[in-house]
Amino acid sequence: MTAGRIAETLPIVPNSQSSHKSTRFRGLTFAFAVAAAGVLTATAPAAAADKPAAPPGPGCADKPEVRFYHWAWNAQMGLILANGGKQATAGSLMCKHGVNLKLIREDNTDQMQALLATFAEGLKKGEKNPAGGAHFIAIMGDGSAMFLKGINDRLRKLGPDYTAVVVGSAGYSRGEDKFMGPPLWKQAPAKAKGGLVAGVLRDGDWNIALKWLGDNKVPNNPDETSYDPDALNWVAASDYVDAAQKYVSGFCTELKNVKTGKKEKHCVDGVVTWTPGDVTIAEKKGGLVSIVSTKENRMQMPNVIIGNKKWMAANRDIVKGMLAATFAGGEQIKKDPSALHKAAELSALVYAEKDADYWQKYFKPVVQKDKLGQSVELGGSTVNGLAENVQLFGLDGKTNYFAATYTTFADIVKSQYPKLLPAYDPVADVVDLGYLKELAAAPAKK
Numbered sequence: 001m002t003a004g005r006i007a008e009t010l011p012i013v014p015n016s017q018s019s020h021k022s023t024r025f026r027g028l029t030f031a032f033a034v035a036a037a038g039v040l041t042a043t044a045p046a047a048a049a050d051k052p053a054a055p056p057g058p059g060c061a062d063k064p065e066v067r068f069y070h071w072a073w074n075a076q077m078g079l080i081l082a083n084g085g086k087q088a089t090a091g092s093l094m095c096k097h098g099v100n101l102k103l104i105r106e107d108n109t110d111q112m113q114a115l116l117a118t119f120a121e122g123l124k125k126g127e128k129n130p131a132g133g134a135h136f137i138a139i140m141g142d143g144s145a146m147f148l149k150g151i152n153d154r155l156r157k158l159g160p161d162y163t164a165v166v167v168g169s170a171g172y173s174r175g176e177d178k179f180m181g182p183p184l185w186k187q188a189p190a191k192a193k194g195g196l197v198a199g200v201l202r203d204g205d206w207n208i209a210l211k212w213l214g215d216n217k218v219p220n221n222p223d224e225t226s227y228d229p230d231a232l233n234w235v236a237a238s239d240y241v242d243a244a245q246k247y248v249s250g251f252c253t254e255l256k257n258v259k260t261g262k263k264e265k266h267c268v269d270g271v272v273t274w275t276p277g278d279v280t281i282a283e284k285k286g287g288l289v290s291i292v293s294t295k296e297n298r299m300q301m302p303n304v305i306i307g308n309k310k311w312m313a314a315n316r317d318i319v320k321g322m323l324a325a326t327f328a329g330g331e332q333i334k335k336d337p338s339a340l341h342k343a344a345e346l347s348a349l350v351y352a353e354k355d356a357d358y359w360q361k362y363f364k365p366v367v368q369k370d371k372l373g374q375s376v377e378l379g380g381s382t383v384n385g386l387a388e389n390v391q392l393f394g395l396d397g398k399t400n401y402f403a404a405t406y407t408t409f410a411d412i413v414k415s416q417y418p419k420l421l422p423a424y425d426p427v428a429d430v431v432d433l434g435y436l437k438e439l440a441a442a443p444a445k446k
Contacts, residue, residue, distance in 0.1 A: 057087075057089070057090075058087045058088065058089065058090075058100070059084070059088055059089040059090030059091060059092055059095040060088055060090075060094075060095035060098070060099070060100045061100060062100075063095075063098060063099065063100035064100060064129045064318070065100050065102055065129075066099060066100060066101050066102065066135045066136070066318060066322065067101075067102050067104060067133075067134055067135050067136070068101055068102065068103050068104065068134070068135065068136040068137070068138070068322075069104050069105075069106040069112055069115055069134045069136070069137045069138075070103060070104070070105060070106065070137065070138045071105070071106070071107055071138070071139070071240075072105060072107070072276065072347075072351040072353060073138075073171075073173070073176075073274070073275075073303060073381065074171075074176065074275065074347070074359060074362065074363050074379070074381035075170055075171030075172055075173055075302075075303040075381040075382065075383065075384075076138060076170045076171060076303060076347075076383075077171070077329070077330075077333055077340070077343040077344070077347060077359075077363065077381075077383050078170055078171060078326050078327065078328075078329035078330030078331075078332075078333055078343070078383040078384065078385075079103075079138075079170045079326045079329060080103065080329070080343055080346045080347050080350050081093075081329035081332060081333060081339060081342060081343035081346060082094050082325040082326050082328060082329030083101050083103055083325075083329075083346075083350075084346065085103075085346060085349060085350070086102065086103050086104075086349065086350055087100070087101070087102045087103070088100050088101045088102075092325075093325040093328050093329055094321075094322065094325045096325070097321030097322070097324050097325040098317065098318070098321050099318055099321045099322045099325060101322060103350050105350065105351055105352065106137075107239040107240070107241060108238060108239055109139060109147060109200075109203070109239075112134065112137045112139070112147075113147065113150060113151040113154075115133045115134035115137065116133065116134050116137060116151050116155070116164050116306075116308065117133070117151065117154055117155065118130075118132045118133030118134075119132065119133025119134050119135060119308055119311070120133070120155050120158055120162045120164075120308055120310075121133075121158065123158075123162065123308065123310060123311055124158045124159070124162065128314070129311075129315075130311075135307060135308065135311065136305055136306065136307045136322070137305075137306050137307075138170060138303050138304065138305050138306065139204075139303075139304060139306065140173070140177070140203065140204030140205075140301050140302075140303070140304070141166075141169070141204075141301060141302040141303070141304040141402055141405055141406065142204045142207050142300050142301050142302075142405045142406070142408075142409040143202070143203040143204035143206075143207065143409065144166065144304055144306070144406060144430070145406055145407075145409065145410030145413065145421075145424045145425070145430075146202050146203075146410070146413050146421060146424070148164060148165075148166075148306070148424075148425060148430045149421060149423075149424045149425055151164050152164060152425060152430070159310075161309055161310040161313070162308065162309065162310050163308075163309050163429075163430075164306050164307065164308060164309070164430075165306065165307065165309050165312075165430055165431055165432045166304045166305065166306050166402070166430055166431045166432070167305055167306070167307055167312065167319060167323065167431075167432055167433075167435050167436070168304075168305045168323045168326070168389055168435065168436055169302045169303050169304055169305065169384050169388070169389055169392055169402075170303045170305060170326050170330070170383065170384055171302070171303050171330065171381055171382055171383040171384045172294070172298070172299075172301060172302050172303065172381065172382050172384065172388075173204075173274065173294040173300075173301040173303075173380070173381055174294055174295055174298060174365070174380045174381055174382045175290075175293050175294055175295035175364075175365035175377065175379060175380020175381070176274045176275040176278065176293070176294070176362065176365075176378070176379045176380045176381055177204060177205050177208060177272075177273075177274040177293060177294045177301055178205070178208065178272070178273070178274065178278060178290045178291070178292065178293035178294070178377075179197075179205070179208045179209040179212055179270070179271075179272050179290075179291045179292050179293070180270060180271045180272070180273065180278060180281060180288040180289065180290055180291065181195065181197070181269065181270035181271075181288055181289070181291050182195075182269060182270070182287065182288065182289075183289050183374070185270070185291055186289055186291045189212075189216035189218050190216075190218060192213075192218050192232050192270070193218060193219070193229065193230050193231060193232065194228075194229040194230070194231075194233070195232050195233065195269055195270050196227075196233045196234070196235060196253075196266045196267065196268050196269055196270065197209065197232060197233070197234055197235070197268070197269075197270035197271060197272060198234075198235045198236075198237050198242075198243045198244075198246035198247055198251065198268045198270070198271050198272075199234065199235075199236075199237055199240075199243045199271060199272035199273065200236070200237055200238075200239060200240060200243065200272070201224065201234060201236050202413045202416075202417065202420070202421075204300075204301050204409075205240065205243075205272035205273060205274060206234075206272055207300070207409045207412065208272060208292060208293065208294070208297070208300070209232070209272050209292075210412050210416070211292075211297070211300075211412075212291060212292045213232055218231070218232060219231035219232070220232050220416065221233045221234065221258075222234075222416040222417060224236050225255065225256070226255055226256050226257075226258050227255035227256065227257050227258065227264060227266055228257075228258045228259070229257065229259060230259075232270075233255070233266070235251065235253060235268055240272075240273045240274050240277045241273075241276070241277055241280075243271050243272060243273045243277060244271055244273045244276075244277035244278070244280045244281050245280070246268045246271070247268045247269075247270075247271045247281055247285065247288070248280060248281060248284045248285045250267060250268075251267065251268045252265050252266065252267040252268070253265070253266060253267075270288065271288065275362045275378065275379045275380075275381075276353065276354065276358075276362075278290070278376075278378045278379070279362065279378050279379070281370075282368065282370035282371065282376050282378060283370070283371060284371065285370075285371055286370030286371035286372035286373075286374060286376075287370070287371075287372055287374065288370075288376070289374070289375075289376050289377075290376060290377045290378075293377070293380070294380070295365055295377070295380055299392075299401045299404075299405065300405055300409075301405075302384075302392055302401070302402060302405070303384075304402070305323070305326075307319065309432060312432070312435075316435065316438075319435050320435050320438060320439055323389075323435055323436070323439060324386075324439055327384065327385045327386045327389070327439075328385075329343070329383070330383035330384050330385045330388075331385045333383050334383065334385070340360060340363065341356060341360055343359075344356040344357070344358075344359040344360035344363070347359040361379070362378060362379025362380070363379065363380075363381060364379065364380055365377055365378070365379055365380035366378055366379055386436075386439055386440060389436050390436070390440055393431070393433055393436060395433065395436060395437065395440060400427075402427070402431070403427045406427050406430075407427060410424045
């Protein structure tokens with residue numbers, strides 16, 4: 001395989017419902033397999049309710065505290081509903097499963113890696129349940145190869161059992177993660193040449209744009225210090241919120257034109273982000289549309305839950321309890337509109353942003369007018385139960401969607417940034433599916 005052209009087969013399921021320098025990226029071919037029959041859809045939103053009362057206090061503080069760092073992402077609604085608040089509350093699914101889980105928002109993946117390292121270092125010092133760092137984090141599955149390679153190269157110095165591995169999934173992005181640009185780019189992709197896009201490089205949303213570029217034979221310039229008028233260009237953002245703000249604020253930068261050798265001023269005219277970033281763009285500035293998103297590429301972006309291999313092996317019941325409670329929460333949301341609204345209330349509390357109506361509204365994709373009166377599609381996620389995890393990781397003997405998305409998008413990053421990612425870990429080395437297998441083989445705990 002060359003850096004200039006990648007041929008991969010990624011079984012991304014189309015939506016059939018109506019309802020971080022190398023040579024430029026010149027081509028990317030994907031063959032889509034229409035599969036995954038029975039993928040569950042979310043239930044309809046409930047009617048708006050009054051502002052929630054103050055949440056109850058910790059409900060199982062007698063259990064060891066387990067810290068879970070996460071982004072603001074609607075795919076985690078089942079996890080949040082199961083917890084009942086920032087810390088597992090009395091009567092919550094999480095406490096019923098014996099897990100004193102503490103949810104902590106963290107939008108920066110570099111900080112997430114640092115938290116995993118802090119935890120592993122505490123474990124290495126002999127702490128059975130380290131008081132610092134993260135027991136678990138959650139990120140996008142299609143961006144996990146770069147993330148795990150970075151942290152595990154560090155953790156292996158502590159020992160082979162101290163690495164971080166994927167153990168499950170709370171849900172999927174099904175529309176909210178997107179590549180946004182001027183309407184003309186969507187109508188005529190070649191017009192994106194010379195564009196400048198803000199985003200977190202080598203992350204999941206960047207993947208969406210790179211795939212679109214390959215599909216439409218539009219070159220990519222992987223060097224964010226230069227400007228190529230014949231390719232799509234990039235400005236690095238610290239996180240998805242910063243990416244949106246760069247567009248809203250009219251961020252401009254000086255870049256060297258690879259054709260003329262001269263410095264030129266260029267301003268952001270496209271973004272890769274997710275909710276609430278897409279909503280911020282629409283409401284505060286407008287002018288961009290969703291060019292392509294995870295609504296079209298439905299299996300591309302699972303939320304993945306990552307923990308320390310050694311600690312988890314010594315605390316199997318806690319890991320299985322956390323996963324089981326999360327899946328039970330997801331099932332409630334899929335079946336009961338009132339559970340969706342409760343999860344939205346709790347999301348506002350856990351994320352310390354917006355309100356219940358906001359998170360509920362953007363759980364499913366919606367079309368609304370932006371600040372300029374232009375229609376734009378925003379939001380869209382789903383939650384997972386055990387069945388969706390069995391499907392995602394190929395435990396049913398069929399396609400391993402996680403392996404496909406992990407490998408395909410790792411190869412894209414490797415082709416674009418061979419010095420940063422000359423190699424990545426095989427998928428078998430970054431997952432531990434034993435917990436899911438045990439849950440699938442046991443009767444569900446109510």
